[in-house]
Amino acid sequence: MQQKIIILDFGSQTTQLIGRRVRELDTFCEILPYNKMPKDDPTVIGVILSGSPFSVYDKEAFKADMNEIRGKYPILGICYGAQYMSYLYGGKVEPANTREYGRANLQTFEKENPLFKGFKDYSQVWMSHGDTITALPEGFRCIASTEKVKYAAYQAENEKLWGVQFHPEVFHSIQGTQLLKNFVVDICGGRQDWSPANFVETTVAELKAQLGSDRVILGLSGGVDSSVAAVLLNKAIGKNLTCIFVDHGMLRKNEFKNVLHDYECLGLNVIGVDASEKFFSELEGVTEPEKKRKIIGKGFIDVFDAEAQKITDAKWLAQGTIYPDRIESLNITGRVIKSHHNVGGLPEKMNLKLCEPLKWLFKDEVRRVGRQLGMPEHLITRHPFPGPGLAVRILGDITREKVRILQDADDIFIQGLRDWKIKDADGNVVKDQYGNEQTLYHQVWQAGVILLPVKSVGVMGDERTYERAVALRAVTSTDAMTADWAHLPYEFMAQVSNDIINKVRGVNRVCYDISSKPPSTIEWE
Numbered sequence: 001m002q003q004k005i006i007i008l009d010f011g012s013q014t015t016q017l018i019g020r021r022v023r024e025l026d027t028f029c030e031i032l033p034y035n036k037m038p039k040d041d042p043t044v045i046g047v048i049l050s051g052s053p054f055s056v057y058d059k060e061a062f063k064a065d066m067n068e069i070r071g072k073y074p075i076l077g078i079c080y081g082a083q084y085m086s087y088l089y090g091g092k093v094e095p096a097n098t099r100e101y102g103r104a105n106l107q108t109f110e111k112e113n114p115l116f117k118g119f120k121d122y123s124q125v126w127m128s129h130g131d132t133i134t135a136l137p138e139g140f141r142c143i144a145s146t147e148k149v150k151y152a153a154y155q156a157e158n159e160k161l162w163g164v165q166f167h168p169e170v171f172h173s174i175q176g177t178q179l180l181k182n183f184v185v186d187i188c189g190g191r192q193d194w195s196p197a198n199f200v201e202t203t204v205a206e207l208k209a210q211l212g213s214d215r216v217i218l219g220l221s222g223g224v225d226s227s228v229a230a231v232l233l234n235k236a237i238g239k240n241l242t243c244i245f246v247d248h249g250m251l252r253k254n255e256f257k258n259v260l261h262d263y264e265c266l267g268l269n270v271i272g273v274d275a276s277e278k279f280f281s282e283l284e285g286v287t288e289p290e291k292k293r294k295i296i297g298k299g300f301i302d303v304f305d306a307e308a309q310k311i312t313d314a315k316w317l318a319q320g321t322i323y324p325d326r327i328e329s330l331n332i333t334g335r336v337i338k339s340h341h342n343v344g345g346l347p348e349k350m351n352l353k354l355c356e357p358l359k360w361l362f363k364d365e366v367r368r369v370g371r372q373l374g375m376p377e378h379l380i381t382r383h384p385f386p387g388p389g390l391a392v393r394i395l396g397d398i399t400r401e402k403v404r405i406l407q408d409a410d411d412i413f414i415q416g417l418r419d420w421k422i423k424d425a426d427g428n429v430v431k432d433q434y435g436n437e438q439t440l441y442h443q444v445w446q447a448g449v450i451l452l453p454v455k456s457v458g459v460m461g462d463e464r465t466y467e468r469a470v471a472l473r474a475v476t477s478t479d480a481m482t483a484d485w486a487h488l489p490y491e492f493m494a495q496v497s498n499d500i501i502n503k504v505r506g507v508n509r510v511c512y513d514i515s516s517k518p519p520s521t522i523e524w525e
């Protein structure tokens with residue numbers, strides 16, 4: 001039976017991070033809204049209460065029903081989770097004199113407490129809260145303090161119930177992973193058997209049982225998620241899987257051909273549909289970004305549907321939906337927001353049953369599963385790419401000539417990132433844990449070129465030119481929700497700029513986008 005940790009979400013920005021940390025301990029976990037604790041689920045081995053943007057005194061503050069939890073499972077409250085339990089059971093929580101934010105050291109802590117096993121003196125932790133606990137409930141014992149925070153951590157006497165006011169899940173809490181491991185493995189008894197190999201084995205068996213000899217259709221995008229889903233399904237049902245890869249004409253240079261070739265090498269049964277003509281004609285003269293998106297979204301569904309109709313006995317539509325696409329994250333108004341599916345609209349239209357084999361995985365786990373399945377590294381480490389493709393990177397109307405210019409510039413930029421090796425202080429190329437040489441491409445979450453709707457004057461040889469400007473965009477991020485512009489080396493940017501201006505006909509100026517998200521977005525449209 002698959003064990004799991006439940007993480008109850010009170011709306012903190014770091015809730016997903018807690019989930020990823022638990023998974024990194026090879027333990028399965030589910031993130032659920034604070035009021036959706038499952039009843040009597042024998043697979044639950046422990047509960048973590050997340051932080052929250054609220055103060056426990058706020059009228060709208062989220063309140064969990066602790067009767068379902070206390071005494072039944074080991075509990076770890078983090079930040080608001082700790083304050084909430086303290087407040088609920090008779091302690092005091094008050095606004096801190098100064099907001100506690102940033103690094104702090106645990107100056108004293110109960111060395112023999114199982115939560116702190118393996119901790120070093122003066123362990124660094126990360127604080128981020130406006131309120132602080134000023135008195136503990138009866139029967140609760142303080143087990144750690146920092147210089148400013150007296151009740152940095154507590155435990156209920158003779159109970160497996162802990163609260164920490166710091167954030168063990170964030171990178172800066174040096175002993176945070178150790179603390180979570182102590183809780184998940186030692187205290188809750190996690191077996192640490194959630195591994196890519198295990199996932200592949202059990203998922204393939206489940207897919208075989210679920211799908212039998214049914215035919216399945218899957219839309220490939222060239223991205224990591226749909227590719228891994230396809231390879232996993234191929235392993236389970238082989239030729240009963242038909243993949244469809246649509247070229248809307250806004251893909252990267254040679255991408256349709258290259259990706260199709262990759263898929264064929266992986267043994268997938270793929271139909272490549274070149275529908276670029278349809279999309280170019282429907283997009284002619286359209287300048288409004290959302291209209292472009294709608295035309296491409298609808299066109300994609302129509303082309304996919306027409307192709308799928310040919311497979312008359314298909315019963316299932318498979319999608320590479322991953323866990324972050326489905327987590328019901330809470331915003332502070334209490335409304336549940338669901339993030340978008342990449343291939344929105346397909347399931348409603350097609351009257352097929354939905355199969356989502358990656359629906360429990362985080363992005364990094366999808367990549368680990370891909371490696372487990374023996375997929376090539378360049379497919380696994382591919383940057384995300386928007387569904388509407390280059391259409392949202394050409395500001396203004398779209399023509400074949402503009403797509404050609406952008407494809408050429410983009411190709412130089414991306415290839416440049418792939419070729420630029422990262423070296424350590426001794427000049428050796430840095431490798432990742434799998435032995436792959438690291439390049440700028442790996443350090444960047446996503447990169448691309450934007451074709452601007454302006455022309456400017458330049459001089460090439462003795463000629464005056466009046467040509468287009470492009471902007472390079474490269475960002476670092478962990479989930480695309482927030483992003484920072486990548487601090488690429490000047491020498492690299494100089495080389496790319498030279499290459500683009502010398503080789504791409506129609507471009508005489510290159511800029512670099514130095515905006516972060518928020519307030520900007522990753523794409524320009």
Ligand code: XMP
Nearest residue numbers: 293342384385386387388480517521522523
């Ligand atoms: P923004 O521009 O909102 O992008 O910061 C966040 C992430 O989403 C991708 N993106 C899209 N993906 N269809 C998609 O499938 C779209 O319409 C779309 N718009 C943006 C973007 O590339 C980035 O990874």
